[in-house]
Amino acid sequence: MWGVVMRGGFENFVGLRGVREFVVGVEDSARSLGSDDVTVLCIECDKDNFHMIFKAKSTLNIPKYLNAIKTITSREIKRKFPEVKKKLWKSMFWSRSYFLATTGQVTLDVLLKGVVVPYRDKEKLFLVLGLLFAGRVSFGKAAELLGLRVDEFWDLLDELGVKFSYYDREEVEKELEAYRKVFSGF
Amino acid sequence: MKRNLKRIEKFSAVFNTSVLIVLAKLKYLNDVAALFKQVEVSRAVMKELSARKDEVYSRVKELVNRDVIKLEDVERDFPGLGRGESSTIFVALVKGKVAVLDDRKARRLARDLGITVLGTLALLKRLYEVGKLKESLEELYIKLTRLKFRSKCFGSNCVFNCFF
Numbered sequence: 562m563w564g565v566v567m568r569g570g571f572e573n574f575v576g577l578r579g580v581r582e583f584v585v586g587v588e589d590s591a592r593s594l595g596s597d598d599v600t601v602l603c604i605e606c607d608k609d610n611f612h613m614i615f616k617a618k619s620t621l622n623i624p625k626y627l628n629a630i631k632t633i634t635s636r637e638i639k640r641k642f643p644e645v646k647k648k649l650w651k652s653m654f655w656s657r658s659y660f661l662a663t664t665g666q667v668t669l670d671v672l673l674k675g676v677v678v679p680y681r682d683k684e685k686l687f688l689v690l691g692l693l694f695a696g697r698v699s700f701g702k703a704a705e706l707l708g709l710r711v712d713e714f715w716d717l718l719d720e721l722g723v724k725f726s727y728y729d730r731e732e733v734e735k736e737l738e739a740y741r742k743v744f745s746g747f
Numbered sequence: 748m749k750r751n752l753k754r755i756e757k758f759s760a761v762f763n764t765s766v767l768i769v770l771a772k773l774k775y776l777n778d779v780a781a782l783f784k785q786v787e788v789s790r791a792v793m794k795e796l797s798a799r800k801d802e803v804y805s806r807v808k809e810l811v812n813r814d815v816i817k818l819e820d821v822e823r824d825f826p827g828l829g830r831g832e833s834s835t836i837f838v839a840l841v842k843g844k845v846a847v848l849d850d851r852k853a854r855r856l857a858r859d860l861g862i863t864v865l866g867t868l869a870l871l872k873r874l875y876e877v878g879k880l881k882e883s884l885e886e887l888y889i890k891l892t893r894l895k896f897r898s899k900c901f902g903s904n905c906v907f908n909c910f911f
Contacts, residue, residue, distance in 0.1 A: 701763070701828060737910070743865060
């Protein structure tokens, strides 16, 4: 399962016609492209980026799929709303990059909730959560990367429903051992 | 018992951000500071705390001003760890003190370096054993849960029960 974030020049455009129409447009394209290999689970649109979570067979050529979505949506939107063209730089609707992550590191629940979590940079949030769950960074570093204090980060994790503990069996044992050493005179 | 107390006095500790936050919110900072010969924090930790100028920060600041907690002018960066955690480990390593940390990755690194590592729960356990805990264990558990302190259960074991 994959989550993807794309950025595009639709800030002005969304103001013109509203988010709703846009999401419907993208959703139709994504679904029609997907045929049997892809199931689109969730699409959400922000001011200048959109998030999509989809399930794909391992044989799917993902970059090709994502670029096809970009091409088709861009073409369709320009056809439907020609006024968009005037607002674009170099007539490109989407930015060239996209952010893609498997939900392997972040559970689907978190991803779906993440879509409504009030953290402004969701790309960054998912990336940092992935690093944290994979053990690449510590809690302190994760909070630092997100620009939060540790207790604010705890609140955020709680809101996301993440059950990630400081302790496992080994930690508890080691800590009790250290406790005896420090406080009970060995 | 007296001999034990003497031994306890030998230890000084370096505290990390999360520990200070939990203890300050539970209003046990003073009591915990009294458990050690000396308590230190690094400047990096103070910086992390000062991201929000709330009661936690003002309480720690007050203790620093009263010299109950000593401020170490250290800021270090270890790969994968936060600045507060890195500095805490650094001070503990250089000065041979006990590091009080909660994060698993930071604790593992500290232990690999030969530092004695304690966590927030160990300090609360000590307060409980010396009779300084103002509330019952159930109340403490509820308070910790409300603070969203990351001590969820693993398997069928409740972390809290393992300690108390």
